[in-house]
Amino acid sequence: MAKGVKKIKVTSGFTYPKMSVLGQRITIKPGEWVQFEVDEWLPGTTAEEKKKELIWMRQSGDRKIIIYQVPSVIGYRFRISKQLCGSYFYYIEASMSGKRDFKNNTGIYVKGWCEPKIVSSKWSTQKGSKSIKNSNKVNYISYGHIVHLNLMTEGLNGNTLIIELWNQQRAKNDKLVFVYTDVQVIDGEVNLRIENTYAWMAFVDNIQNVEEFYIKVKDTASKQYIKDKLGDDLHAIYLNVKNKVATSNTNGVYNQTPTKVYKPDVSNARYEPCKFEVINITENEVKDGKANNTTVTVFENGKGLKHKNAPQENIHRTIFYKFDSTIIDKDGEEILNNILKFLLEHKGSTINLSGYACVIGKENYNKGLSQRRADIVKKFFADGGLDPARIISVGKGEVDPTDDKKGRDNIRYKNEKDYENNRRVDISFTFNAHDAHTIVYEALAPSSDINLTVATSGLINKGCFRGKDKHEKKVIVKSPEYTSPYEINQSSLAFPVHSQLAAANVAPLNYIWPSFNLLSMQSSATIYNVFINSCRWFSNKNNAVVQVKVFPDIKWTVEFKWNHDQPFAYSFGNKLHPYDIQEGRKKVIGAEFDRATSKSFGEMDQSFALSLKAEWNRITQGRSSAPQTLELGHKWDGKIRRTLALFNKMKSMTEKISNSPLSQGRARFTIESPKIAFSAQWYLERAPKTSLDLTHMVVIGVSAKPLVEAKIEIDLWKIFIKFGGDAVCPGAGSIISWILDKLGKEAGMHFLISFSGGAYVDGKVTINTSYPKETTGEVKTTGKIQVVAEFKAWAKGGVGYLGFEGEVKADASTSVTAGIKVGADKNGIYTAPVAEFAGVKATFVAIGTVKLGVFKRTLTYEGESRLVMPDEIKFEKKYMNFDN
Incomplete structure (x- = not known):
């Protein structure tokens, strides 16, 4: 079937x-x-x-x-x-x-199909030479000279044209002088050799010393004139002809095929039968105690390959014949089919066929025999579809001819082996080989050996065109770390790799940046070269196909912590509620003690810690094990000299605020101590998982809650009575007015308002240094100002048997947040200002009890009011440019 x-x-x-x-x-x-x-x-x-x-x-x-x-x-x-x-x-x-x-x-x-056009047109004296018009000095031809007309076209390949020759007339309309029909467009060109210019003279009226000619082109099928890109239908302007006869030759015209220069094709696409198709590298490992199996395709049929050069290689093949024969035997046919396939997939090469014969027989006969042998090979290629114009076949005759001057066959010796080797056709051609850049693959490894596996598919060396130096069907890995190469005659090879960082390294600070060795001032990579050479893509056997760079699997972590144990400042007014005064005394003791020691010794009660940690040999194969670690750090619990002198100045502010005319002893003031933590990690990792290279990952975490924070609380009841609540806190006046309306004049009230503000830092960013657009996370720095009003009210009163007692609680709060946010999304790392206003929102609860005789009833009123709506200003993100 x-x-x-x-x-x-x-x-x-x-x-x-x-x-x-x-x-x-x-x-x-x-x-x-x-x-x-x-x-x-x-x-x-x-x-x-x-x-x-x-x-x-x-x-x-x-x-x-x-x-x-x-x-x-x-x-x-x-x-x-x-x-x-x-x-x-x-x-x-x-x-x-x-x-x-x-x-x-x-x-x-x-x-x-496209719109038919004449792209360019020119007259020249020889095919393919410069335009007569464009020469440095004006060239004229005479009637009878041979001229060549070249037209480059669009949309006319294979069409038949009519070319009209026109003579420019100054006093009257231009005259049609001659018409050339059945002109074929070949490969988009017209190359017309015109030998009958003498015949033009007879059609020129009132002939001048120099006449100017041009052409118009008409498509035979459509009968339409073909225009150029400017819409003009006059072409090859102008051919200048002197009023002189060079020859009376009246030969016709010949349309010639475009001139082709056959050169070996330099192309990205390669189809040599000696090839491989895919190379994968697999890492089967346990990393930080977790299985981390990765297979990366490092090569796939030339995709994304960077070219190094295209060295020209000379190919020679030979087929042999039997005595006095031109029949190609089975072995010769196999060789020719292989060559034919190669040539059809490599455009441009010129093929030279040299036929030979042995000395048996007359020299003239053998000369013809050698030519027939070469021609039969040319026919074989042409029948296979190869363009005959690419093939040059020459019969060279006898090898070391022995005939005498009279043409007699004069065989001096008989060596049949030599005779067999001389009955042949040598086939030679050049082509541009393909030797691409070595592919670089980066990996992580511990100090001891682990195996990487390189596997290839479609690896064959059938039809290798390198003669005696044929490519081998094997995988070879070489490295300065090996005493001898690893190699295998199969498609897959597991080979051992390790990093430069030794397990016993006491302080690996020379690998503080994992990809670089500070001691040697070179890359920290261990090099392994993989050779899987073939005619297709990687022809030079001395150049590695893949270079594996192995880096240490070291991870660095630095941590910084700073905490202060007491508020930086605390004070309270002597006219506050007794409870507030009692609580304030407890807080002020620590703050004042710290303040005193700070003034006397320049020190504060705080803790400070800094540590640097290294972990390596995190990667194993099989059972996981504890990695090597190194910790460098120090911690001070107690006193750090001359720390944050700025906060000493903040302490002195408390006295001024507490004794201000506004507070009149009704205020308390606090500066909260900062709590700062910073951490950073950096290490190598594959990013993304299918990429060939490693990237430095940097993880930064920051927390300062607060960096600085201050709070003031003031009892503003008297201020409210005098100036109104809205003068202090927007919306507060309407709440207090509502309370007074409900309770009447028999009301007592405590009105405490607090203002607090601070700066806060928090967040984590993971930065991919090679692929910054894959960076994630954000660090956000904000400042916040908050206003909180607290109300406490009480009332007693009665009219007859009616009485009322109760309490009202209410608060109104707002906040303003402002700062800079640093973050990352799919477009990269960005910064953006932050501005948010929380609005003013009031919540109140009123509870009252009504008495009438022996009856008693409790009433509750709850309410919530949005006095001022929130708002947020949207700022455009500004992305960091890593390309500059």
Whole structure:
């Protein structure tokens, strides 16, 4: 049962339906990719075969030449330039065997369409030479000289044109002098060799000393004149012809194919049969007691590969013949098929075929025999779809000919082995090899060996084109750490790696930045070079394909803590409530003692701690074990000299506030002590998990709650009576007025208002130094001012048998927060101002008891009032630029 591709289809890309026939031919838009995939399979094709690689071939419209072919399991992408758009069709076909199917139309014809235009036009004296018009000095030709007309076009490839030659007339309309028909556009070009310029003279009226000619171009099918990009239909302006006859030659015109210079293709895409497809590196490890298994694809069919160079390599192959034979045997056919496949996948190389014969027989006969041997190889390649223009075949005749001057066969010796080697065709060509940059993969390791596993798929060396120095089907790892390389003739190899940091290192401060050794002033990496060379991608066997850099798995942590045990300042007024005075005495003792020692000794009662910790050998394979650690630190519990002199000044403020005319002994004032903590960690980690490189992760945590905070409390009842509550706290007046309305004049009230403010720092940021946009977290610094009003009211009174007693509690509070927030999101690290106003919100509760004779009833009134609405100012985030 037949197997293979029955039909292909277009799965994506722009096509013109009205200019296409479904399943047969399509017209596409230039500059855009069109994807082709298999539409139907022949019934004998198995599911497994359908998953295998197909050979996709782009052929000439007559299907004689394979312009380009490529193996692929995901279909074929094709796009066309405007120059190659026109009526010319290419044929695209897919094959399991790599051979074309001439019996069935399994492929699709493809052409491009765009607006027809003449892009450029010029006259020259030789094909491909500079324009006559653009030469340094004005060149004139004479009638009878040969001229060349070159047109570069868009949307006209494969079309037939009519070229009209016009003579410019000054006194009257320009005159049509000559018409050239059936001019073919080949590869988007017209290269017309015109030998009959002498015939132009007969059609020029009132001929001048110098005549000027130009052309107009008409499409044969549409009968429309073709314009240039400026909309002009006059081209090749002007050809200057002197009124002189060079020759009366009246030969015709010849349209020549574009001049092609065949050079080896330098391309990102490589399809040598000696290749590998994927390289993976796997780390199976236990990190900080947790399994951390990672497999990273370091290479996948050349994706994202950085090119180092494309050294030119000379390839030589030879096939042999039997005596007096031009028949290619089985071994020769295998060699030629291999070469053909390679050449079809490498555009541009010129192939030289040199035929030879042994000395048996006449020299002239052997000369012809050697040419036939070379020509039969050329036919083999041409029949396989290779462009014959790329092939040069030459018969070299006998090797070390022995015929005498009279042409007689004069064999001096007979060595059949030499004769066999001389019956041959040498095939030689050049191509640009592919030697890309070594791929760098970074990993972490402890002091002792752990294994990394490198595995490759699709590794074959069949058809290697390096002659005696063929690539081997093996994986090799070399390192200065090894006495001999690790190698294996399989696709997977586990090799041991370790870091430079020794387990017994007492103080590894030279690795304070894990990727750098401060003692050697070099990278801290241990180097392991992996060699999996092939013709495709990495041809030079001396260059490593992957370089593994192994860094120490060390993690550093620094911590700083500072606490103060007493308030920095505390005072209270002598006219406060007795309870407040009693509590205040307790608080003031510590504050005043600390204040006194600060003044006398410049010290404060506080604790200070700083520590630096290192952990390494956190990574193991198999059972986890405790890592090596180093701790450097010191802690002072007691006195630190000359600390925060600023807060001594804050202490003196308490006396001024307590004795101010406003408070009149009704205030108490507190400055809270700061509690500051800072921590930072830095270590190497893979980021993201599928990347090849490691990044320095830096985690910063800050907490200062508070950094500084002050609070003042004042009994403002008398101030309220005199000035009104709204003068002190917005909204307070309406609350107090409501209370007085309910209780009447038989009311007593305690009205305490407190103002507090401070600065606070809190947060954590994890910074990825290589990928700053993946940084997360935020550190937020804010300042807050808060106003709190507290009311206590009481009343007793009665009219007749009616009496009332009760209490009212209410408070109104607000806050303003302002500061700078540092954070990170998917767009990177940012800073943003913060400004929030909490509004004024009042809550009150009134409880009263009504007596009437022997009856008693308790009433409760609760309420909540939003006196001023909250607000928040939105600020734009400013992102940090790491590129500058």
